Amino acid sequence: MFITDTDACGQTLTNEVQFKSPSYPDKYSSHEHCIISICAPNATDVIELHILDFELEAPSALTGYCYDKFKLYDGPDTSATLMGNFCGTIITPQMFQSTGSSLTVKFVSDHNVQRKGFLAEIVFKRC
Numbered sequence: 001m002f003i004t005d006t007d008a009c010g011q012t013l014t015n016e017v018q019f020k021s022p023s024y025p026d027k028y029s030s031h032e033h034c035i036i037s038i039c040a041p042n043a044t045d046v047i048e049l050h051i052l053d054f055e056l057e058a059p060s061a062l063t064g065y066c067y068d069k070f071k072l073y074d075g076p077d078t079s080a081t082l083m084g085n086f087c088g089t090i091i092t093p094q095m096f097q098s099t100g101s102s103l104t105v106k107f108v109s110d111h112n113v114q115r116k117g118f119l120a121e122i123v124f125k126r127c
């Protein structure tokens, strides 16, 4: 499977590719602000997002607040329904499926403590 040779920030991905956070598997930078839109080429397709590797700064032990964030939205932009907000480590691989033909990932990091980030893969499913 093709992997994007640069990070996918700011892109709209319309192919079944793997994509990653900036610098992965090296640490991302502070103050990342990255939005990746995924749009299936066929309007009746849904999107499976497979998270293959994931490590962000751990959440606050006290409140669970995510200092760095990986957010998934079930639509073409960040005004769509929030499907999840993840940080720290999660069990991988993990799969999420859109209800429509688009999905949006938002990745942000704060001013300190960086980790390796994430690697994910897009699969289009025809109903």
Ligand SMILES: [Ca+2]
Pocket: 057, 067, 068, 109, 110, 111, 112, 113, 114
């Ligand atoms: Ca951080």
